[in-house]
Structures are given as structure tokens and as C-alpha cells.
Amino acid sequence: MPAIAVIGAQWGDEGKGKVVDLVAEKADVVVRFSGGDNAGHTVINRFGKFALHLVPCGIFSPNSVSIIGNGVVINPEVLFQEMDMLAAAGIDTKPGHLLISDRAHVIMPYHVILDDLEEGLRGGKAIGTTKKGIGPVFSDKVARLGIRVGDLLDKGFFEQLRTVLDYKNLLLTRVYGVQPLSLIKIYEDYQKHAARLKPYVCESTAVLDEALKAGKTVMLEGAQGTMLDPDFGTYPYNTSSSPIAGGASLGSGIPPRAIARILGVFKAYCTRVGGGPFPTEIPGEMGEFIRERAQEYGATTGRPRRCGWFDAVAARFSQRVNGFTGMAITRFDILDTLESIKVCTTYKLDGKMVTDFPSSITTLERCEPVYEELPGWQTETCGVRKFSNLPEAAQAYVNRLEELVGCPTNLICVGPERSQTIVKKRLF
Ligand code: GDP
Ligand code: IMO
Numbered sequence: 297m298p299a300i301a302v303i304g305a306q307w308g309d310e311g312k313g314k315v316v317d318l319v320a321e322k323a324d325v326v327v328r329f330s331g332g333d334n335a336g337h338t339v340i341n342r343f344g345k346f347a348l349h350l351v352p353c354g355i356f357s358p359n360s361v362s363i364i365g366n367g368v369v370i371n372p373e374v375l376f377q378e379m380d381m382l383a384a385a386g387i388d389t390k391p392g393h394l395l396i397s398d399r400a401h402v403i404m405p406y407h408v409i410l411d412d413l414e415e416g417l418r419g420g421k422a423i424g425t426t427k428k429g430i431g432p433v434f435s436d437k438v439a440r441l442g443i444r445v446g447d448l449l450d451k452g453f454f455e456q457l458r459t460v461l462d463y464k465n466l467l468l469t470r471v472y473g474v475q476p477l478s479l480i481k482i483y484e485d486y487q488k489h490a491a492r493l494k495p496y497v498c499e500s501t502a503v504l505d506e507a508l509k510a511g512k513t514v515m516l517e518g519a520q521g522t523m524l525d526p527d528f529g530t531y532p533y534n535t536s537s538s539p540i541a542g543g544a545s546l547g548s549g550i551p552p553r554a555i556a557r558i559l560g561v562f563k564a565y566c567t568r569v570g571g572g573p574f575p576t577e578i579p580g581e582m583g584e585f586i587r588e589r590a591q592e593y594g595a596t597t598g599r600p601r602r603c604g605w606f607d608a609v610a611a612r613f614s615q616r617v618n619g620f621t622g623m624a625i626t627r628f629d630i631l632d633t634l635e636s637i638k639v640c641t642t643y644k645l646d647g648k649m650v651t652d653f654p655s656s657i658t659t660l661e662r663c664e665p666v667y668e669e670l671p672g673w674q675t676e677t678c679g680v681r682k683f684s685n686l687p688e689a690a691q692a693y694v695n696r697l698e699e700l701v702g703c704p705t706n707l708i709c710v711g712p713e714r715s716q717t718i719v720k721k722r723l724f
């Protein structure tokens with residue numbers, strides 16, 4: 297059985313956690329392939345309610361193996377807190393059920409400090425990062441200054457850390473004028489982390505290769521969303537690793553051709569947290585109404601999420617770069633009370649229609665959304681389990697999104713719980 301990737305199709309927080317938890321019941325292996333603890337994936341199932349930042353949402357499935365892949369960046373303290381929290385809730389987080397790639401990069405104390413200092417320097421143009429050290433750790437990965445999980449276990453770790461920290465302390469003291477960090481303290485702390493990580497560390501590509509060859513179902517869990525991709529997102533208001541389907545191969549070591557199904561997770565509207573252009577953002581009372589009804593507050597930072605109408609220009613672009621084989625439309629129930637619902641079909645720029653998502657944010661900022669208005673259904677949908685039982689207007693809304701995005705719908709989520717899902721087209 298080839299692999300299936302679950303990808304954030306908008307600006308993150310689409311409900312990937314819920315979808316992965318649901319689909320993971322049928323998966324043998326679940327791999328997180330990008331991002332770090334900037335992610336916050338909410339899962340509500342029979343074990344309780346969880347916001348996972350690093351551990352794959354497949355962890356609740358007793359028969360599947362969860363892997364933190366090479367493309368993920370790990371803050372060990374955050375990971376351990378999460379593992380302890382899960383263990384306290386009776387979830388198995390033992391080595392074997394959870395595995396960690398030796399190639400995953402590690403978030404060091406200076407990454408978190410530098411994320412905060414860099415954001416401060418940007419002033420009014422701050423990206424609105426989660427301040428978890430994500431930009432700095434991925435910069436170090438590319439600059440060949442990173443420390444990987446495997447390095448923590450290596451005899452050469454002290455010397456490696458000394459070299460990097462000499463440089464980071466110059467940056468901290470001479471550029472930013474803040475206190476240097478202690479080599480010994482970091483070394484001792486990360487030696488302790490290494491001891492706890494050790495039993496989990498593996499050559500994850502071998503585990504995945506074996507699983508694929510044995511015909512097992514591998515699921516790739518995306519973090520963030522396509523419009524936050526460093527290449528295809530609203531650069532520079534983006535994250536620092538690739539959340540798209542291509543990133544799933546890169547961040548796990550699975551060959552691209554092994555990924556046969558790509559499920560794009562879309563909210564039935566849009567949200568964005570942090571700075572950057574957001575053409576369909578709803579100003580004023582309506583935006584606030586959706587935020588309050590949906591409780592659109594970040595699972596990682598608690599920040600209010602900006603709310604907007606479904607942006608089909610961005611969605612079509614997302615479909616283009618990911619090649620979704622199907623959509624999961626989440627938070628459908630949030631629209632239940634609305635009299636009418638807007639969908640942005642094109643942008644208008646200097647009197648001309650724009651159907652391609654612009655690469656430049658200055659262009660994007662000047663684009664005005666052109667809306668099509670669809671009738672609302674004004675009926676509660678959270679108890680519906682069959683597409684044909686949805687009100688006609690609700691079916692028409694889904695059909696219109698399919699047309700605009702250009703791909704079929706597999707799942708429609710009508711509530712945050714696992715069971716609150718309509719299967720429109722079977723995934724397996
Ligand atoms: P992720 O980062 O993509 O996993 O998404 P988050 O967990 O950050 O945010 C999605 C939020 O929507 C969470 O609070 C979920 O519990 C919730 N959610 C997911 N699907 C639905 C749905 O269909 N209806 C409602 N009302 N909430 C949902
Ligand atoms: P999940 O996986 C929504 C956003 C931040 C900021 C930008 C850069 O839960 O969907 P970073 O800390 O990554 O350097 O911040 O990216 N961002 C997210 N927004 N959901 C996420 O993850 C996000 N991860 C990062 O708000 O705008």
C-alpha cells in the first residue's frame with residue numbers, strides 16, 4: 297500500500313491533527329515530516345483532548361508506529377513534556393511505538409533567543425513567528441551549523457557545540473548586546489537530553505523502506521500549510537520548512553513516487569495567524585463572529601487567528617503545487633448559522649482580473665478579492681454523517697469548492713471529534 301500524505305492546504309491550523317488522528321486508525325506508520333513545535337495539532341478522541349506539537353498524531357493508534365522524521369526540528373524539552381503528558385493520559389510513548397530520526401535537527405537555547413531578537417529587529421515588519429526558534433534552526437541547517445539528534449549521541453558533540461557556540465556568542469554579545477550562553481550548561485543539559493532520546497533514535501529511512509516494501513500503510517503528517525511554504529507561500533511571511541507534498545518526501549526519506557495519495561486539508565473558510573497578506577480577511581464584526589464561534593485561537597501560542605472567506609485563488613495554487621488527490625474540508629459546521637457565504641474566485645488588480653496567486657507580497661497586498669456569494673444552509677450539521685443528508689445548500693457549497701479547487705472531496709468534518717466526519721469519497 298503506497299503512502300498517503302496529509303497536507304495543510306492554506307495557512308496552517310486547517311485541522312490536520314483531527315484528520316491524521318482519524319486516518320491513522322488505518323495506518324501502520326505515521327511520520328511527521330516538517331516544522332517543529334511551532335505546530336499545534338488538536339486531537340479529540342476517546343483518550344481526551346490534546347494539542348500535539350512534535351509527536352505525530354498517530355500516537356493514539358496502538359498498532360501503528362509514530363516517527364519524528366528527519367525534516368522535523370526538535371526542542372528536546374518540549375518533546376519530553378509532550379511525552380510525559382501523553383504517558384500520564386495512558387498513551388504508549390515507549391521506544392518502538394515512537395521513533396526519532398537521527399538526522400532531525402535539534403533546537404538549541406540560542407535558536408529560541410535569536411528568534412525573539414530577530415523579530416524585535418523587524419519591528420513593525422515582524423513576521424509574527426511562534427518564537428520557538430524555527431527560523432534560526434532551519435537557517436543553521438542550511439548554513440551547515442546545525443546540530444542533529446545523531447550528533448548529540450556522538451563523542452564529538454562537545455567540540456561541535458564549542459565551535460558553534462563561539463560563533464553564536466559573538467552574535468549574541470556583539471550584534472545584539474545580550475549575555476553570552478554557557479558552553480558547560482548547554483553541554484550538560486543536552487547530554488541529559490541525549491540519554492533520554494537515545495532509545496528512540498533510529499535510521500528512519502530504513503524503517504520506512506521496510507514498511508513500504510511489506511505493503512504497509514505509511515501516512516505522512518504535514519505541519520503548517522502550503523501558503524506558509526518558503527517557496528510558494530507569502531514570502532517572507534512564511535515558516536522555514538516545506539509543508540507541501542514535495543516536503544513530505546524530503547522530510548521523511550520516502551521516494552516521491554511512493555506517495556500515491558495526497559489529502560489536502562482545507563478549512564471551509566480561511567484563517568491565518570501572524571503577519572503577512574491575507575486577501576480574504578474579514579474585517580470587523582463578521583470576522584470576530586467567526587473567530588468567537590470557532591474559537592479561532594492558536595493551539596501553540598494562544599494568539600487570535602485572523603479569519604477570512606474561502607480563497608479559491610490561493611486554494612487552486614495550493615492544488616497546483618501539491619497535486620491533491622482529494623480534499624478534507626474541515627470546520628464545515630462553523631458556517632451553519634450564516635445566511636450567505638462568500639467565496640473568493642478571483643482577485644482584481646488595477647482593474648484587471650488575476651486568477652494566479654501572485655508571488656510578490658506587494659502585488660498581493662494590492663489585490664482585491666472578487667466574491668461569489670452562496671446561500672447558507674442555516675441548519676446544524678454536526679450530527680450529519682452522510683453527504684446526501686446535508687442540506688442542499690451545504691452540498692452545493694462543497695460541490696462549488698470542488699469545482700473551484702479542481703479536486704474531489706474525501707472527508708467533510710462537521711465537528712472537532714473523530715466521529716464528526718462525513719466520508720464523501722473513500723480514502724482506502
Ligand atoms: P492543525 O494545526 O491543522 O492540526 O489544526 P489546529 O488543531 O491548530 O486547529 C484546528 C481546530 O479546529 C482545532 O481546535 C480542532 O479541534 C478544530 N476542528 C477540526 N475540525 C473541526 C470541525 O470540523 N469542526 C469544528 N468545529 N472544529 C474542528
Ligand atoms: P500548524 O502545524 C499556523 C506561522 C506563524 C508565523 C509564521 C512563521 O499548527 O498548522 P515560525 O514560528 O514557523 O517561524 O512562524 O508561520 N505558523 C503557523 N501558523 N499553524 C502552524 O502550524 C504554524 N506554524 C507556523 O504564525 O506567521
Ligand code: MG
Nearest residue numbers: 309336337595
Ligand atoms: Mg495548528
